[in-house]
Amino acid sequence: MAWHREHLPDPLPAEPLGLAASWLAEATRSQTQPNPNAMVLATADASGQPSARVILCKQIRPEPGVLTFYTNYHSRKGRELQENPRAAIVMHWDQLHRQVRVEGRIVHSSAAESDAYFATRNWQSRLGAWASQQSEPIASRADLYKAVARTALRFALPAPPPDEQAPDPGQKIARPPHWGGYELWAEAVELWVEGSARIHDRARWTRTLTANSADGSANPAANAAFGAGPWSATRLQP
Numbered sequence: 001m002a003w004h005r006e007h008l009p010d011p012l013p014a015e016p017l018g019l020a021a022s023w024l025a026e027a028t029r030s031q032t033q034p035n036p037n038a039m040v041l042a043t044a045d046a047s048g049q050p051s052a053r054v055i056l057c058k059q060i061r062p063e064p065g066v067l068t069f070y071t072n073y074h075s076r077k078g079r080e081l082q083e084n085p086r087a088a089i090v091m092h093w094d095q096l097h098r099q100v101r102v103e104g105r106i107v108h109s110s111a112a113e114s115d116a117y118f119a120t121r122n123w124q125s126r127l128g129a130w131a132s133q134q135s136e137p138i139a140s141r142a143d144l145y146k147a148v149a150r151t152a153l154r155f156a157l158p159a160p161p162p163d164e165q166a167p168d169p170g171q172k173i174a175r176p177p178h179w180g181g182y183e184l185w186a187e188a189v190e191l192w193v194e195g196s197a198r199i200h201d202r203a204r205w206t207r208t209l210t211a212n213s214a215d216g217s218a219n220p221a222a223n224a225a226f227g228a229g230p231w232s233a234t235r236l237q238p
């Protein structure tokens with residue numbers, strides 16, 4: 001029996017998110033699971049109480065080391081990220097025997113980037129972003145349909161039928177201000193590959209982020225939220 005199926009490169013790559021992005025691309029290509037870009041997002045409120053939920057990773061940018069996801073800024077996660085702009089994510093591809101963990105700092109995506117992504121969503125999703133006060137209580141399923149129908153009326157649209165293939169009525173639905181992207185700026189990344197006989201392979205990369213001031217004066221060359229130090233990497237015992 002081979003001692004291992006696959007292991008991380010040795011020596012470890014200088015930065016980890018290129019490999020993570022290639023794993024995501026491979027998971028997408030191989031169609032081994034319906035939502036290969038699903039990831040668990042953990043946040044915590046100001047008291048330190050953690051919460052977690054599944055969301056979709058829409059982009060991994062190895063340079064500058066950022067993951068992007070989209071949600072409602074007023075949702076529970078949105079409120080927690082407002083109080084405590086730090087988060088951790090986990091992606092897991094069971095069939096590929098790989099796991100990615102990222103911890104870091106959170107900022108809103110630019111309005112232009114959120115607008116551009118919102119415009120790619122189907123009309124039901126765009127309507128839903130206006131209709132749903134994500135994470136707020138609602139008395140019944142019927143009330144939820146009513147809220148969607150009321151929102152459709154506001155946009156002079158028919159209430160969306162349950163058929164997801166219903167043709168786009170072609171109405172412009174702008175992005176609601178409470179909905180958009182977040183950038184998770186990685187401060188720590190761990191890549192994990194399952195080994196045989198439980199001798200898994202793990203490595204952790206860390207770096208230091210320095211907040212750029214709002215006017216970009218700390219790093220005038222980059223219109224970015226953070227300046228990043230170099231990655232340092234180490235293998236971990238399984």
Ligand SMILES: Cc1cc2nc3c(=O)[nH]c(=O)nc-3n(C[C@H](O)[C@H](O)[C@H](O)COP(=O)(O)O)c2cc1C
Binds near residue numbers: 035038070072
């Ligand atoms: C596969 C899957 C993908 C999801 N993707 C998203 C997403 O990209 N954005 C989002 O806001 N919620 C997404 N959700 C719903 C979230 O899990 C969650 O119910 C919602 O965001 C409210 O979370 P909160 O109350 O903690 O803010 C997804 C759920 C599943 C199961």
